[in-house]
Amino acid sequence: MLVTVTSTAPTASNLSHLLRKHPDRAQEFSLSVGTAHVFYPEVSDERCTVAMLLEVDPIGLVRDKNFKGSDAAALARYVNDRPYASSSMVAVALGQVFRTAMNGTSESFPELAAAALPLEITVAAVPARGRDTAGLVTRLFEPLGWVVEETPIPLDPEFPEWGDSVYVDLVLRGEIRLSDALRHLYVLLPVLDDSKHYWVSDDEVGKLHRAGQGWLPDHPERELITRRYLAHQRSMVDAATDLLAADARLTELDDIVPDDGAGPGALTRPAPLAPQRAEAVLSALRDVSAHSVADVGCGEGALLKRLVADPSFTKIIGSDVSPSVLAKADRALNLREASDRLRERVQLVQSSVTYQDDRLAGLDAIVLMEVIEHVDPERLAALEASVFGAAAPGAVVVTTPNGDYNALFESLAAGTFRHADHRFEWSRAEFAAWADGVALRRGYTVEYRTIGDIDADLGSPTQLALFRKATDR
């Protein structure tokens, strides 16, 4: 909410000319993001400070449709850091209030505008998400010639055990052209904020290009800056999609593609497991000559796509518990524009493994790929009754993480799981105990297979059980 820029150049008060704001008057600007106030707390020939204070109207924020986020965040919106943090909204305000100075042109003081000035910039309560990973703030500003001083703000001094908040008070010092300094802030404040940005224009790519001229192309963190800056645009364009992503088929830890060295990408993994898993499921289905298949817990349809591509599968049902995920699968498979024949072949239904669903009865095979570990152990009996009892397909293919193998994930603390939603990750023995019991109770035989690299002692990262209905007595 507050940015100050101090010049200690000779005849420092000339700063006001570059900024084109009168040093003795307080000015108010009504902007889309709130009301910006510009005033000078200090003006002398040795030292001149301009301050911009942005007042954000939290209630207007909720009620303005331009800023409408998702329903899930609705409770958060009246209680929102935007009125206090120096967020991407402050960047927008800077860009509007100091547009001329940011362009770096000055009719009356062209040399001053072109010159590097001794500047000190303070920014209060900068939301710096990802700050704790490898000194992000410094990595962003230092290459541009700034000396960075960041003071973390504790979450709550009364509860020291909660640690620091995401906010830092930021001081930047350096000999930098004013227009460059403003453009650094304009781009890097949203990059640090990295969430909940409310954009007001569509042309963010063009803006980034203009604001980054002369410094961004050579910045060592160019990729991160670009990705984070533009990531906001997607969240603006499709806030709804963002909401849906929260319940998309849960990405497993072992499927995550390493991310700018900051994420849990420390895994050393030759190939992501997901495609290997899909292939293993497909070959199991071919081994039992399945033609009618349901992928229960189909998510966004990764396996369905592979099933559709294989003409030997003549009836394909994708089921999932989440309607929004099914809508995504529908889009991914482009079913709306599909031919009648394809639509007859592929069907998406909302269902749940703990309820009996006659639409899934009597198929050649049912696939439960990475599903059971998302079901509470006490509900597994219902899953068994619904899949093996009521639907009773000719074969069932179950894949699930092999808990034994977790020891090989360096980033995984002992006793923790690969995904926060996993209710369990069974060892091979635990999986076999369950599967053997199901097979016995429900009249199936069961065969175990591995997926992924095999460790001599710990097995493969994913385990697969192929159940076949026992032939009649």
Add this chain to the structure above:
Amino acid sequence: MTRLPLPDMSLVVLVGASGSGKSTFAAQHFGPFETLSSDFFRGMVSNDENDQAATPAAFEALRFVAGKRLDAGLLTVIDATNVQPESRRSLVALAREHDVLPVAVVLDVPQSVCVERNAARDDRSFGASVVKRQYDQLHRSLRHLGKEGFRRVHVLSGVDEIAAAEFVREPLLNDRRAEMGPFDAIGDVHGCRSELEVLLGKLGYELVRDDEERPVDAVHPQGRRAIFLGDLVDRGPDSPGVLRLVMGMVAAGHALAVPGNHEAKLVRALEGKKVQVSHGLAETLAQLSDETPEFRKQVLQFCRDLVSHLVLDDGRLVVAHAGLIEKYQGRASGRVRAFALFGDTTGETDEYGLPIRLPWADDYRGAATVLYGHVPTLEAEWVNGTMCLDTGCVFGGKLSALRYPEKEVVDVPAEKVWYEPTKPLGSRGANGGSSARDATRDPALLRIDDVLGKQVVETRAFGNVGIREDNAAGALEVMSRFATDPRRLVYLPPTMSPPQVSKREGILEHPAEAFDAYRREGIDHVICEEKHMGSRAVVLLTRDASRFGAPEGWRGAVHTRTGRPFFDEATTDEFLSRLDRVAETAGLWSELGASWLLFDAELLPWSLKAGAMIREQYAGVAAAATSALPAASRVLQTAVARGVDVADLLARTERRASNADRYRDAYRRYSQPVSGLDGVQLAPFQLLASEGTSHLGKDHAWHLARADSLADADGDLIRRTRRIEVDLSSPGSETAATSWWEELTSAGGEGMVVKPVAGLMRGTRSLAQPGIKVRGPEYLRIIYGPDYLDPANLARLRNRDVGHKRSMALREYALGVEAVERFVADEPLWRVHQAVFGVLAMESEPVDPRL
């Protein structure tokens, strides 16, 4: 006047040439919607009633509509010429598909009349040749109508006979809805006369004996009647004795009976047809051969006249030997009879050579109670509102009866094993010797269509509550993946509405508006309960794990208002074992004679559930605010000092800084550190139910007294709910309550909930709101933001509508109450779950979450 009988549940096919007056006849005798005319449907699909090219499409549409009507059990008349056998054949098939009786009504009018009538109509260009052809086809058909499958044929010859006809609608033989009971339904007797005598005695009947001391009737002093569920004969020691008694009771009006498959076979044997004399029929025939021919004749007559199933007690009770699925109830067709006698058979046999019967009851969702026998089981048990009363007496089990409507099982043990069973009794289920197929269905398994799609839940408190399809879809994931097992999820609490906004200056919510709301409902006695600073929690505490399908030693569940468990398994167990002891000390178990207790409560502190939200959301905002605002004030002060006019902005910024401090204070009150169960407290405010009883009708004083006794027993674990009763007709009483609220909230309390003292009750218009929450001004900072009390903000926030929230609260309340009532009445799981699921589904309706 010729009176023609017409069964209630029938498909009436009019047969007659064009111009025979079918439409006029139909209009005279049937209701406007009852008749489906081919002309009308031709018009519907082609805009032209006489467009013969549209006939196939018209009949397709007609059959579809007729099917829907027959599904609903409505008599339906087909007005078309129907003179050709193939057109009638498809209608007979339609009737059979819906298990109603096909009836033909032939209008046989002289050709000349038809031709004359057609000529008088300018929209018909039929020549005499068309009529002649139809007339000939009709006459060729007349003799064969019965053979074609019509169960009744009325031929009306000539204009006069047609004019004189009148229909009399008759109920089907199985329609005994007027018989209201009470009844005692008795399972398969199989010739066990002695056990039957004992059972009747135990049920309170007095036996009447003939000269030879043989029982020939049994009379209940209170006029109760027995219902025999079939299979009176075969295998046992005295089938004739059983028949004599039952026939006597039925004849005297002291009993009803339906036939079993053994009676059906006996009929065929007695009729001299060739039958396989097995499964104990030989014994019966031998026993009957000692009887008189007259008796044998009576037996044949009795068994032949039995109707395969009966619908009783206004449709609430259905009896059939092998049970009956909902769509067959009250219907008549060959397959309905076969189902009633033999059950849901597939034609396959199991390893004992016995026919495989599918467990239809597992899927039963009908409203009527179904009582039946046929499949010997160890215990008579409820499955989805159905009960099999064949407990294998003749195989050495017991003879069972169910008192209806009391739903109380009465049984007597077999005197001995009269007949060796082919397969062990009770071998359905997990028994190792059973066939795989028998084990494949689980009656506790819920069906996806129990919850998905548009649902209507009938509630005792509020009538029908509709659940929108989208809302149900939205709730499925939470219910499947995060909620407590449905067998243990008996109740979800309703949402609660705040009052209308207060018009008082500088405040958003005030008790006055809550009091006004109840006064408008005509409710004068309310109770204000302290609103605890915790999370809504439902606590199920049980000493009988099996009641909830849980393993021995399971103590219950503690879940949120969306059904999520609060704790992990071990912590739940620790918490509940402590609560069990507290309830013991408080004497609750013994007072209520309870095996389980269900509480509506608040679990403290709030940070237990919302810790992450408090830290990441509330504390984060406060950290930014309490750091940036003072910094801004300092910069502004410097500017003011050098004469820049920012005094207003400075004042505003300082005020905001102080608001931020108060906001931080507000959330801090919810952040008591908790480790394990240390610091966790439960504040129960309602004891919803215990085994067999819902306590929702009791007043809040009763509930809070029980809660107090728990707090007295263990003040560390149980938090007392402070409250004050208010007489809304007394201004003094109201003022006192308002001051109480002010004290509570100025001391940092969250607020209070105002409820009708009587609990569940109706207001002037509808069900009264179960509670209205009045939140304190400081607490509301966490909801509406630190600066919400600034006049400009407050003015905008006043614009909020609680109408939708109120309506949701009522419907959710009605559903929650219904779920509890259904559970204590021991209704099938799907019925309980449907109501619980409804509450969760309603929660996915978008409503302003700050209300």
